[in-house]
Amino acid sequence: MVKVGVVGFGTIGERIADGIAKQKDMELVGVVDVAPSLPVRALVESGRGYPIYCSLPERIPTMEQAGIPITGTLDDLLEQVDMVCDATSPGIGMRNKEIYKKHGVPATFQGGEKHEISPILFSSTANYDAAKDIDYIKLVSCNTTGIVRTVVAMDDAFGVEKSVATIVRRAADPSEIHKGPIDAAIPSKVPAHQATDLMRVLPHVDAMGFVITVPTTHGHVIAMHVTLKSEITTENALEVFRQGRRICTFRMEDGFLSNTHIFDYLRDLGVPRADMYEVGIWKETVLARGRDLYWIHNIPQEAIVIPETIDAIRARMGMQADKWDAVDATDRYLGIAK
Numbered sequence: 001m002v003k004v005g006v007v008g009f010g011t012i013g014e015r016i017a018d019g020i021a022k023q024k025d026m027e028l029v030g031v032v033d034v035a036p037s038l039p040v041r042a043l044v045e046s047g048r049g050y051p052i053y054c055s056l057p058e059r060i061p062t063m064e065q066a067g068i069p070i071t072g073t074l075d076d077l078l079e080q081v082d083m084v085c086d087a088t089s090p091g092i093g094m095r096n097k098e099i100y101k102k103h104g105v106p107a108t109f110q111g112g113e114k115h116e117i118s119p120i121l122f123s124s125t126a127n128y129d130a131a132k133d134i135d136y137i138k139l140v141s142c143n144t145t146g147i148v149r150t151v152v153a154m155d156d157a158f159g160v161e162k163s164v165a166t167i168v169r170r171a172a173d174p175s176e177i178h179k180g181p182i183d184a185a186i187p188s189k190v191p192a193h194q195a196t197d198l199m200r201v202l203p204h205v206d207a208m209g210f211v212i213t214v215p216t217t218h219g220h221v222i223a224m225h226v227t228l229k230s231e232i233t234t235e236n237a238l239e240v241f242r243q244g245r246r247i248c249t250f251r252m253e254d255g256f257l258s259n260t261h262i263f264d265y266l267r268d269l270g271v272p273r274a275d276m277y278e279v280g281i282w283k284e285t286v287l288a289r290g291r292d293l294y295w296i297h298n299i300p301q302e303a304i305v306i307p308e309t310i311d312a313i314r315a316r317m318g319m320q321a322d323k324w325d326a327v328d329a330t331d332r333y334l335g336i337a338k
Contacts (some may be wrong), residue, residue: 013087022147036066054065077101111141123148124311126201131315142301146279153244220299275303
């Protein structure tokens with residue numbers, strides 16, 4: 001059993017913790033935070049029973065006064081774990097890295113951290129082997145995660161020469177009421193970091209990306225255009241996506257007219273938090289013309305990076321030598337169907 005701790009119990013951290021708790025070959029030793037936030041309060045009231053640690057000893061009284069039982073400090077947790085998953089706000093992970101190094105504990109970091117925190121960007125279906133000897137591993141962002149999955153599927157089947165992604169980006173998570181815009185669509189400078197990040201994990205692909213931020217909270221939608229090394233039909237492409245890992249398809253004719261329809265469907269199914277680990281492609285948007293292939297997919301930004309984060313633990317701790325064996329194990333425990 002690989003012993004894992006999660007540092008930062010917010011939108012991503014709580015989902016990483018739940019994902020690790022489901023892995024039958026990993027043990028969630030505890031979670032770390034610094035304040036009695038709503039996710040921490042919900043953890044206590046839900047009865048999930050994860051041991052809670054406080055990253056700053058001087059904040060322990062505040063946590064305990066709020067009814068949060070504290071097991072110990074961050075240092076205490078680090079003495080018990082084989083690896084940590086850092087899901088703190090951007091910038092804090094860089095400071096935490098020095099603490100992890102002092103304890104000799106390897107760690108993963110989320111996409112919001114600066115690239116300097118790790119010698120690699122990690123996305124398991126593209127470069128699983130690269131993380132095997134790396135102590136500090138940075139995951140790619142949620143959008144890049146979805147792009148990598150779909151491009152890798154096509155690359156393995158037909159070979160990809162070029163990729164262009166136009167990202168319609170949600171402005172904020174539902175709880176981030178301090179963010180905007182309220183009534184605007186904001187273009188970003190080109191190329192988007194998702195394109196340059198894709199080229200770091202798939203160097204042979206010439207990638208370009210555009211980002212437009214809009215006032216929604218239910219995830220990102222990406223219009224993709226890839227140029228393949230050989231001609232493809234639309235049906236060929238749909239079959240590749242059907243066989244792809246952590247990819248699913250939705251049909252507009254069934255009522256999935258938007259990303260919010262997908263969210264509502266998952267909620268009606270009783271899926272916790274309506275979380276979706278897969279990148280979802282609308283079937284009617286898949287179109288092949290010679291070597292050019294087009295599609296539109298949905299990025300559930302709160303949950304999509306969880307499987308790859310767990311894969312990074314498997315790679316670094318030597319749990320599986322082959323990436324597909326690692327993906328199989330992670331997905332089996334998370335309940336992701338092939």
